[in-house]
Amino acid sequence: SSSNSSFSRELRDDLVHSSSHTASNKAQILTMPQFNLRDNLIKCELLKNEDQYTYLEDFSIFLGTYNVNGQAPKESLSPWLNSTVLPPDMYCIGFQELDLSKEAFFFNDTPKEMEWTNAVGRALHPDAKYALVKLVRLVGIMLIFYVKKEHAEFISVVEAETVGTGIMGRMGNKGAVAIRFLFHNSSICVVNSHLAAHIEEYERRNQDYKDICSRLQFRQLDPTQPPVTIMKHDAVLWIGDLNYRITDLDVSSVKELIDKKDFETLHRIPLLFLQFHFKDVKFMQHQAEAFTITNDGQVPCQFEFITKPNEPTYCKPWLTANPPKGFIAQGASVDVELEVFVNRSTAPKLNSGAEEIEDILVLHLERGKDYFIPVTGNYLSSCYGTSILSLCNLKEPVQEMPQETLRKLVSAEMSLGENAVSTEKPLDIPKELWMMVDHLFRNAIKQEDIFQQPGLRSEFAEIRDCLDTGIPDSLPGSNHSVAEALLLFLDALPEPVVPYSFYPQCLENCSSASQCEKIISMLPRCHENVFNYLAAFLRELLKNSASNRLDSKILATIFASLLLKSQKKQDLGEKRKTQEFFHHFLVQGPS
Structure with missing residues (x-):
């Protein structure tokens, strides 16, 4: 409960974070278009004399969020967005669960974006004219930024980024979207987040909040410069599942400039020998x-x-x-x-x-x-990132094998392919894969939202250590953590379950169930075993769809991206073909 209280404190109204900087630490967050000593010395002098050439102005920002539960706008938003006597200087409007359809979840495409954007545009305060500066969306999480037209010329360096914290830390059913911009002389970042629901999920929300703060980074115009994180701004406005509020913000504006100077003196930095x-x-x-x-x-x-x-x-x-x-x-x-x-x-x-x-x-x-x-x-070597063939030839846990043995095995595999097996009969499938699937078959066959709700990183670490050491014999953690551990295992394979060389054939024959089955029969034996074992397990899950709320399209979308990979970036057409290929094995077993 203490963690929950801490999280609540971080996300309540005082998350409007205004930070004051000293000249010394503010110098650390300056953008540097070039690694140029003269320009940066000038910036340092400007910072030291900042009070002489800047002043603060008050501006009002309307911050609002709306969880629309996949619905289209049915009535005017004016009572919500026109609730103030004076028109705000800016609007930052966030939405959650904009579209709950599978198409939006897996392909990030939805007509609801335009419907709600138009609804917002029609409902802004009538006593001012506004310009749409930026819109950013991740699946159902959207953020729209409007500014009064008279302020638009003072907005610059506008960037938007997203980060998903769903399954495998990628899927965008949970996560955040953010917009950063420079207004006059102040850098501002607005974040709209959608985190795990329910009181008991506080630990997951804490983890997601930390992930968003660390992973959501804005690329700079100069690619040689480091990205800018959320908290490296003069003001951070965080919204998510709140109602709405009007926030006054002090913005720094320039009133005069000081002359440039030349600095020719030398510097020195004491730095002890480090290792x-x-x-x-x-x-x-x-x-x-x-x-x-x-x-x-x-x-x-x-x-x-x-x-x-x-x-x-x-x-x-x-x-x-x-x-x-x-x-x-x-x-x-x-x-x-x-x-x-x-x-x-x-x-x-x-x-x-x-x-x-x-x-x-x-x-x-x-x-x-x-x-x-x-x-x-x-x-410490891990089954994560070790090939299927190597794992099938390792009877003991990875960390019990001498590094030299594992190295020789992988080297032989790379040179000889499937023929690089040990003198003993290899396992049919990697024992680590069997442990995870067996755990899920015994414990999670009816688990609601299995493979759709992410687990906890701390529990993944325990599962990974168990697989790599063989201690204990049964897997720890929740069903969702084991499910995510399985997906991460498949994602980390150096060669996917369907090897890269078979990928073009899979796309060409994706519409024919018999041809798809023939391709799988041609895979190296251990790869074929893994593919058929996973497909059989997923068909068992589908028999319990009334409880676990899975369907074949969801499973095809999740697993096709892991089992059938391209060495190049896939386009949308390729993704759909890989899903069609794998879907054959979910709706019917091998003939």
């Missing part, structure tokens, strides 16, 4: 370490992690420095966080031993020296 070791790195488990850069020199300076020769980025894909570049005022400090996170893209090579947690960051100081920061760690 970082991350212990027991696991699949999809964040680890972070931080250090501080302090500028005790005579002038401001800037830093940047630079790329090494013949490498595309400044660090390995499993490593991130935040911020990767920045500007430090004289006498100020900045905290840099190094984060390690192994995902489905980086896990395969780490599992096989082809790569290790090892990198060297080069921290460059403008007009200064370079510092070399070694980053090492030990990675």
